[in-house]
Structure formats: C-alpha cells, structure tokens
Amino acid sequence: MSELAQGIDEMAVDAWVVALDVGGSGSRLVAEFGNSTHPERISLSGRAVKVSHHGSDAPAVVASLCQSFNAWAARMGHDGMSDGSTAPVASAAVGITGLTSLVEKPTDVHDILARELRTNRTAVAGDALTAHLGALAGRAGAVLSVGTGAVAFGFDGVSRWRRADGWGHLLGDLGAGVWVGGEALRAAGRYHDGASRGASKRLLEAAVAKFGLIESWPNQFYKNAERARQLASMAPEVMIAAAEGDPTSIRILEEAGRHLADTLSSALGRGIPPLASTTGRLVQEESPLTVSLTKHLSEDRPDVSLVPSAGSPLDGALKLAQRLRETPQSVAGFRPWLTVRVDGHHTLHEAAEDMGAAETLTAELSATELPGDELQ
C-alpha cells in the first residue's frame, strides 16, 4: 500500500465526506462523518444559482454553503484537530446545473472546495452525472432528468455515454417544463385571439392569474434573462388544469410524455443496458405526463425496465464524493461530465500513478459542453 493510500485509510474513520447540489431552484449540502454503516449526517440548504450574461454564480453559492457547513461543524464541536480546527474533510463533490456552459471555470469551484473544506480530493460535476448516480445508484442504464429543461444520459457502466436532448428551450428541451409552459401560454394566446384550434380558456385564466394581463406578457418574458424558468413556472398550472379535465392541458402533457419517451429511448442506444429511471418534479407525480411517458416508452422499447429513482442528484453527488474518497480511479468512466482534482501528499501526477489511474486523474479533465436548464 502506498503512503497516500495509507493516509486515506487512516483518515477514513474521522473525516467528513461532503456533497453539494447547486441548482436553479435552490442548493443543498450534505455531509457524512464516520464509517459508512452508521454515519452522522448533516444537511444544509442554500440559495439558487443566479444566471446573468456573465454566466452563473455557482462558485459563490458553493462558497456560501461550505462556510455554513464550517460554522455548523465548529459550533457542534467537530473541532477534534490538535490545532483547534474542525475535523478534516476527506473528499467533496458538487453537482452543478448547466456545467460547463454556464460555469466559466470549474477550476474556481475546485479552489473554493479546497480552500473552504481543506480537502485534497474534489470533483466538480454536471448535475446530469449526479442525477444519474443518484437515480440508478451507480448502475449502468439511462436517466432522464426533467426540470425546466430535459436531458437523458445513458451510461454503459464503463466509459460510454449517450446524451439525448438538453439543448435548451430554443433547440430542444422537448416535453420539459419550459416546453409545457410555452405550449400552455401559446394556447392561452390562441384563446385570447379568438382561435378555434389549440386554444384554452382555462389556461388563459390560469396564466392571467399568474402573470397579469396578456398584453403585459411580451414585456415580461422577452426582457427577462431567466425567461426559460419563467415559462417553466407555468407547467404546474398545466398539471392542475389537466387534473381538472382541461382537454388542451391533457393533450399538452400527453405530447410532453411522448417527447420525453423519445429522449429517454435515444439515450438507451447501442451499448447501454435497458434500465432506466426518471428524476425531477414534473415526472414525480402521477399525471397524464407520466402516464404518457411510461406508455410510449413501453411501446417503443418493451425491453426497457423503468425503475423508480433510487435517489436525488444530491444523493448522487454524495456517492461521487464517497467514490472519490475510497476508489478514486472508479470515477474515470464519468470523465466527460466532471473534473476531478487529487493533489494531496503527492503531486498530482505521482498520486494518480500510485492509484493506477494516471490517464484519467489529470489535474483538470476537460469537461464536455453540457447545456443545462439555465441556458436562456
């Protein structure tokens, strides 16, 4: 056993594993302490990322959550170190929405994690990866994430990934919150205009209650930098209207389910085992959308097992942090969707060689362009 590996094993009992999920509707941190059979666990909530023309402020959200964690740990007496500081953090992983098209430099996030948590093993991943690790608990297969946007990732368990959709609201996100909300507002506009087709009085009323007079909508939406999220905020109204029997809403959700089934089928291409799960608010509850998605998937791909999600993207981030602590070489297959930094006792290159993963654990693995929810 190398010096590094020994060092890690010694830490294992008395160190934290920290995971963060930084998203468009909020952010969370979870930390586990002690051995994995009876871990002590703490959860903290933080604010949502803000997206401006300069990109997302995810690094600031990460810093703020880490500082909250440190404050909590100090207050709760987890300051067992001889120098009076808090107990060490063995590893930390963060899943960030829209990485890396929105977060300009993942390096910044590594720096923040290293500085705030004083750990030498960090992973910065797109939330598509953490969603996959959470929903299928690390197994191979495909996971469909439906929020403001929609994206599905298939993983063969080794190194092959297939992505479907995730192109943002202008180029894709078919069946996602932004698509459902947009269809609803267009049906509302049709009713207002007096059209006989594709029009819904029920949705116009719901939208006016939510956004005010229709004449004000263009200014509201086209001047809003977060227009995709604003469109998606209409989706829950469509769920309600569908539950109340509005035929246009039911049709919109049925079509959304068909689109989402197409997206999931695409991610379940050659080499990906026929196991699938979905994650996200819109596909959680029983609704015409879920019914349609399940129906179309079973028609198109009767071989696929659609299983309930085993956990959230935050659970996935925690799984990633645990792997990074225990078997860092096992994250090699996730390479396209994250950057990993391991620069502890050794220089990075030596450390990587020690662990037999020199090729994958380079200082900053270049992350593939990954359009996410927040693209406007």
Add this chain to the structure above:
Amino acid sequence: MSELAQGIDEMAVDAWVVALDVGGSGSRLVAEFGNSTHPERISLSGRAVKVSHHGSDAPAVVASLCQSFNAWAARMGHDGMSDGSTAPVASAAVGITGLTSLVEKPTDVHDILARELRTNRTAVAGDALTAHLGALAGRAGAVLSVGTGAVAFGFDGVSRWRRADGWGHLLGDLGAGVWVGGEALRAAGRYHDGASRGASKRLLEAAVAKFGLIESWPNQFYKNAERARQLASMAPEVMIAAAEGDPTSIRILEEAGRHLADTLSSALGRGIPPLASTTGRLVQEESPLTVSLTKHLSEDRPDVSLVPSAGSPLDGALKLAQRLRETPQSVAGFRPWLTVRVDGHHTLHEAAEDMGAAETLTAELSATELPGDELQ
C-alpha cells in the same frame, strides 16, 4: 375651405410625399413628387434596424434614410425653393417593425421626420398597419404578415381591428419563420441524438453547413440578442429541403400552414369582411407552406376570398402618407396602430378642429402595445 386646407392644396403640385419602411432585414424609402397620375418616384435602400437591450435603433435608420433623400434631391436639382433649399415635403409616413414595444418614443421619429424633411404632417405606424394598407390597398379585410414572426390584422374599414398572434417567438409566432426554423433545428438535434421520431438527417446537414457543429449551437443561439432572427434564418433551408422531398421538412411546413391559417381565421372574426391577403417572403413562393395555408383556410372558412397582395408594406406606408396629405381625417380608423402629428400653420388643436377630426388627430395618439418580429 379653411386656410390650412388651402395651403395644402397649393402645395399639392410641387411637393413630395415620402414613405419609409423600417424592418428587420433592411429599410427603404420611397418618395413621389408631382401629381398622382404621373408622379416622379425615387427609391432608396437603408440598413436593417438593430435591436439591443435598450430597444431598436429605428430612429437612427429613419434619420439616415431622410438624409440620403435630401442629398439625392439636392443633387438632382429639386431645389426649387426661393431660399435655395429642396422642394417641400407635404407629408411623410413610416412603418416600423415592432412598433411600439421596441421603439421607446415614437415622438422621436416624428421629430426626426419633421426636422429632416421639414414637413408638418407625419405618421409613425407599426408595420402591421402599413402591411395591411399595402396588401389590401386600403380595403377592409384581414392581412397576414409572415416574416420572422407572424401576425394578422383584421380591419372593418371603419374603426374595428382584430389582431391575432404577433406574440413573439416564445408566446406565439406560430408557423412563422422563427417557428419553422426552430422546428427544423429541433429535428436536427433529434437526429444527432439518435431519435427515431421527429428527426431529420437532411436538416442536420443543412444546419451544420449553416451554423457549424451542433455542439456550438447553444452558445451561438443563447448568447445572441437576435436569436429569433437567427432561428428564422433556418427557414429558407427548410423550404429547400422540402422541395427536395425531405419528409420532416414537408411536415413542418404543412403544420406551419395550418397554424398560419388559424391565425388568419382568428383575425377574420365578427365584423371583418371575408377578404384576406398574405404578405412576407415565406408565403410568397409556392411551397408546402402556402399550399397548406390555402387548404386549411378554405376548409375552415370557405366564405373567405384569399386575394394576392396588392402591394408591400412600403406601398402601404406611401398610401398612408398620401392620405395624410390629402384627407388626414381618413386615417382616424387606424388609430390603434399609429401616431399622427399635424402641426402646420395652426396649432395642432385648431388644425384638427378645422379638419373636423379633433378627436383623432391629437398630437400623439397613444399607440397600442404591438409585439413585432424583433421581440426576443
């Protein structure tokens, strides 16, 4: 006959009538001199408006075209005034894309027209009105304008207007260039993702030839302030692909035609005579879109006569300028879609009273919110 009316009649023989069309793909000025049976006519071209977060720079485009006109008139010897200046301008009218949601102050445009052309009769209209006046030559009925966006206006010939669509690319513009281009790019993305439904290899190839590798599209589109226009720039490729037999492109154009027929039908509501025309590049040529539009309109509204367009929005602006010169009270019915200024020999209120149109020819008629092509 009042003093004002006399003054106008005296000018009629030796004065210009000037019209401008200021649009998203270019701008034009046309001026007629002399009597209406054998007018001298000049045409000038200018640049397209640019739309930024501060609105459109239409006033600058108007100023530039007017200055070009003055330079031309001076050079060609139309300087018949005793003070050595060019011949007078009796009236000027401009149709502007997206007025008034994008042009913050139509007053500025009136000021520019008055200053540059030294005229006391100016009209600043949305291009929907000038398109209507051009296509139906001033008759009552409905006109559908299809460009980047789509909007239809029905007019009863007196004062009642019905608008349909024109909600911009997020909330409407169904069947318009931005809708066709968006559908095409989504079909391209579907093919790239390996989807079996709604996917087109032909459109992916065309789009990659136009925009580069698909991985670069999110950055190109979501960071582009003129993303609607960029999406619409894909529409001609869909026309080409459809002509070559691409089934997805044919389906997209057929659906677009159905949407546009719905929009036109909505504008042909109660009180609007069943006469219709269309204007815009996308509906000019014979294509699956035009075929579908005509078919669906004749199915839904067999009573409607769909007639060829009598003229362009620029022709409509010229018609507006002529009316403003000869019978300014006749533009009263256009009130929702333009602002008019008449402040010549008399103060405005007196002038208006003289012409028996005190109610309509107020200094600045408030223009109704009119979302146009350029809304992002």
